[in-house]
Amino acid sequence: MIIILSSQATDQDVEKIVANLEGRGYGIHLSRGVEKTIIGAIGAPDEDKALIAQQIETLACVERVVPILKPYKVVGREFHPDRTMIDVRGVKIGGDEIVVMAGPCCIECESQTLEVARFCKKAGATILRGGAFKPSTSPYSFHGLGEDGLKIMAAARDETGMPIITEILDVRDLEMVAKYADILQVGTRNMSNFGLLTEIGNMRKPVMLKRGMSSTIEEWLQAAEYIATRGNYEVILCERGIRTFETFTRNTFDVNAIPAVKELSHLPIIADPSHGTGKWQLVSPVAKAAIAAGADGLMIEVHPEPQMALKDGPQSLKLDTFAQFMKELAPIIRAVNRVPAWSPVSELAD
Amino acid sequence: MIIILSSQATDQDVEKIVANLEGRGYGIHLSRGVEKTIIGAIGAPDEDKALIAQQIETLACVERVVPILKPYKVVGREFHPDRTMIDVRGVKIGGDEIVVMAGPCCIECESQTLEVARFCKKAGATILRGGAFKPSTSPYSFHGLGEDGLKIMAAARDETGMPIITEILDVRDLEMVAKYADILQVGTRNMSNFGLLTEIGNMRKPVMLKRGMSSTIEEWLQAAEYIATRGNYEVILCERGIRTFETFTRNTFDVNAIPAVKELSHLPIIADPSHGTGKWQLVSPVAKAAIAAGADGLMIEVHPEPQMALKDGPQSLKLDTFAQFMKELAPIIRAVNRVPAWSPVSELAD
Amino acid sequence: MIIILSSQATDQDVEKIVANLEGRGYGIHLSRGVEKTIIGAIGAPDEDKALIAQQIETLACVERVVPILKPYKVVGREFHPDRTMIDVRGVKIGGDEIVVMAGPCCIECESQTLEVARFCKKAGATILRGGAFKPSTSPYSFHGLGEDGLKIMAAARDETGMPIITEILDVRDLEMVAKYADILQVGTRNMSNFGLLTEIGNMRKPVMLKRGMSSTIEEWLQAAEYIATRGNYEVILCERGIRTFETFTRNTFDVNAIPAVKELSHLPIIADPSHGTGKWQLVSPVAKAAIAAGADGLMIEVHPEPQMALKDGPQSLKLDTFAQFMKELAPIIRAVNRVPAWSPVSELAD
């Protein structure tokens, strides 16, 4: 770490800090400028560096402490330069193929779920999404079917062969949800639920970690580190929009985050333009943008009758709109030298 | 709700929506302007209004749906015009007295906790704060002493008589934490942890609900509604700063929120200038500002040696700084016609 | 407009507002719900609606006023459903062709500018960008060559045939800058410089209006309206990123804004991924994303030696990186059924 002292710092202040850090095993480089004195501290092997930095920053004679190393390691590219590819019942995420996860926001009933699943599969989706437990800002809203919803999803998987992804909302349901889900989804409100992250880290099951709506990329990667340091390396990141001052869209989809994450981490990244925009008319263009920017896949909300949906209707695509979208997506995928995980089924949208 | 139709909406579109809403029991006011048609829908007693609004908004012929009623009820002033006062072992929160909750960020050891508790009490604090379970962005940081920390807090309460407030981080620990705590604290990362809110709603124990760092005031009041609708009305709100583009401070303390909440809700509101600024030098002026703006109390991090603290040292006040602050605070409290919950103990800071 | 009254409003309050609005020529729809009374006011032809709304909102008995009409008109799609195409010396912006504007951030010297211009043209760019007047947060930074810079740009235009775009920073320089520029650029810091917008509105010259870094889409369209209402309809919008809490990138490129603007307005929209990301490594993926999302063109900073650039080096592409990027861009353009404004010159990047 680098310690920038305030211009009021005395020689004694400097000596005290140096002695403290040397006592902890740091190598010290001291440099006195005309206006500022700077202490470089290198290589303390066994302690919590972030804490020491914070403690040093607390001193009145210190203006600022600048960390040198990134606050994550296992999920960083410096630790593991090759890209991670995750295999979910034969569907590969993070390889050349672009994967589309599609389905309704919430599981509402069995016949509808099966209808959507069959349709999405035919249109090219390879993973079925659906919520059985739904977070909701209002205490008066629909909160999902719970385990019954998971059973419906499992039935849809049995019929279509598509692996299923669903959100784990409450750590107490983890074991039960994990029995059904092929990929566990951690939602934006749980990105900093460190108890949940730790338990998932102790499992051996793929997890998709959505970015917190006000989390920086660095905090998001630290959350992934929580999971990975427990030994569960099958972490998929999902950009789903951040909260900004703009109100026309529900969130601001941070397309910059896609190439940024690819530069900083080896984990695959999925884009969720449904939440990232909140408006079905914007889903298709922003989904294409995400793929053009390098995303490894998409998560799209699809509903046969959005105007009857029990949640998120305004951001759900109708079946035929989804099919049309998938047709338009394939050329973009090829334009970035990747491969759709499906073969073109042109009749669907015609 | 008010439905603003797009200029492309046909007469048939209008009739369909009107029929749908009348079928659900709404009274309808239709008004056709030169450029826009507007449907006012009033008084549907038994359904989920937010859902119906969302479903209507999904229709292509609809430009926008404007809700009329606020999305919370029980915690709103229209429902309950008198201010709520909460009694915690004889300490009144939300009345004329201004309450100061003080103590270390984390409980680190017994002797230190007792030292801080005794000192804070003498300086005027009436509630002891301290963390036994700590959320932390980094998986490598200190996470608290757990139940041992709670036992230390209980010992400090036994000695000093101060009620204790501590954070409940994981819903699985709720029963255990509630055994020790006089006030349960829900942290900023858990404001939208709806499972936890529901369980706390089922208890009969005061809770302090911190604002989510990217939550609007309206969402925060909805989170309070989650708890209150279960029957636990002893909810204290806590403004602790929001996330903005400013990086000089850790958060932007939203002082506007204090009078805003007082206008919209009857619940008491506490300010946390330690997290709201992240810098100990700013804690005192911002704490005074919060009281001047109408806050019912403060939560302040105090540590005997901030440069040795295991967490949040840079935002913790030293003991003598805290004592000096309390002396300076009393005249502000009186200037807004309120009363310090303590008698002046002038010798402490002299 | 729709006026939502507070639950304290009396019958007299309602009558007073109704009489006031009827006096101004509004048609009134009054609807009394159980909890709220709502006044719909329709069709006041000649006055400043925003002002009246604000005055009504000032009344203590009013909770909220909801406007019905959008705050812009001439630049909206409801006013002019067909897309606007702007012809700049034969280069068409807003049609099927995707236009790339490229060049250095600042004009530094003639030989370098000519080198970049020739190279960019060969690589496919059709408009030359370059700054002669540069805004700069620091008073100690380079501020551009002024009119000398414009002369260099004009020379580059003479040689290459590329039209030139350059920023007008100070309204006093407008006439002089307009003598040289083919497109005037209004930067992010001037989006709300209403004096400048008005003067540009009085000209007949294409203008590219960058989004204010903290402006909503609606405010941005209102700024365009300032120009258009004076009679200058040749307005090109440019998304260049907004300010958010994320610090890894210089700005957050708001890709949602591209399809949003296409839905709300008939004006062409250009993307500036150089400022939108602030990092040259992210420019290519985000540029591709913008095209996939429907942008009509790009503005890219290119410099022969970014490490020697007098401004914005970290976000400038080197010449060969730019050529490689242009090769990769063409297939994306075709994948969204559009046409590159250039013919592929494959040898450049090989």
Place this chain on the structure above:
Amino acid sequence: MIIILSSQATDQDVEKIVANLEGRGYGIHLSRGVEKTIIGAIGAPDEDKALIAQQIETLACVERVVPILKPYKVVGREFHPDRTMIDVRGVKIGGDEIVVMAGPCCIECESQTLEVARFCKKAGATILRGGAFKPSTSPYSFHGLGEDGLKIMAAARDETGMPIITEILDVRDLEMVAKYADILQVGTRNMSNFGLLTEIGNMRKPVMLKRGMSSTIEEWLQAAEYIATRGNYEVILCERGIRTFETFTRNTFDVNAIPAVKELSHLPIIADPSHGTGKWQLVSPVAKAAIAAGADGLMIEVHPEPQMALKDGPQSLKLDTFAQFMKELAPIIRAVNRVPAWSPVSELAD
């Protein structure tokens, strides 16, 4: 500056950077850690440090460049530890006295302006505010009376003896506005209008510089530096709220900025709770908060009939509300050991 190299940097990369910086006159401290190499560069006297930092950051082998010195100097406390006090026709800003600037948002007519001026003076205000040139997001709104408005303000000054502050919107009007104004006000949209800042810097007249609505504190101080480096040291800062995701208030008043500015700069700071909240009900509590946090004064919008105001009615105080507010403010001022710039005139509000 400190240069953190990427883990891919070679010895040759390091040597090249070192040679480059030594050639520019920097002293170099090189430190090689296990994972990262760091170059400290100290003391290059005569060049643009920010530019060199940017150029170095452009290199592929560089991960990050950390500046050591603050990007402003003349306005910083390290340069000038004593607080600056500005004398405006005998009214002192930045000393022990708290100054209140009050008046209508816009000057609308002479009789009303005189009425407000007389009343505000009697209630305790010592400076008269009023707008003759108004920025407005909508091209259809009122833009002020121009020079006629300034003449009205001058007449009010003649009668009441209060110095006047008014906004300079367009650099072309500067000379004319300066003829009338005692303090020039630079509005939030012009904080980065560097041409205007430079011209004001060349004058010898007090200026109040409002914070840009999306500007960091550091950028704001750099804008002040623009003015001060030209020789005009009479700069007053004004916090007026920043743009965040919260929509209940017009802006988020950043109370943290007040003590932060006091720590970083010697310039006086005024608070504008009218714009900082956008709601008259919140003006009084937030104004008190600003004073409690250490502000040197306030700027308050006052209007005899807010519901008829041509601008900003919802955030304007009525005359009697203002008088009541001033009565309540005095005890807060004394509670922070400062002095109201007025003597209590109790009869006004009774």
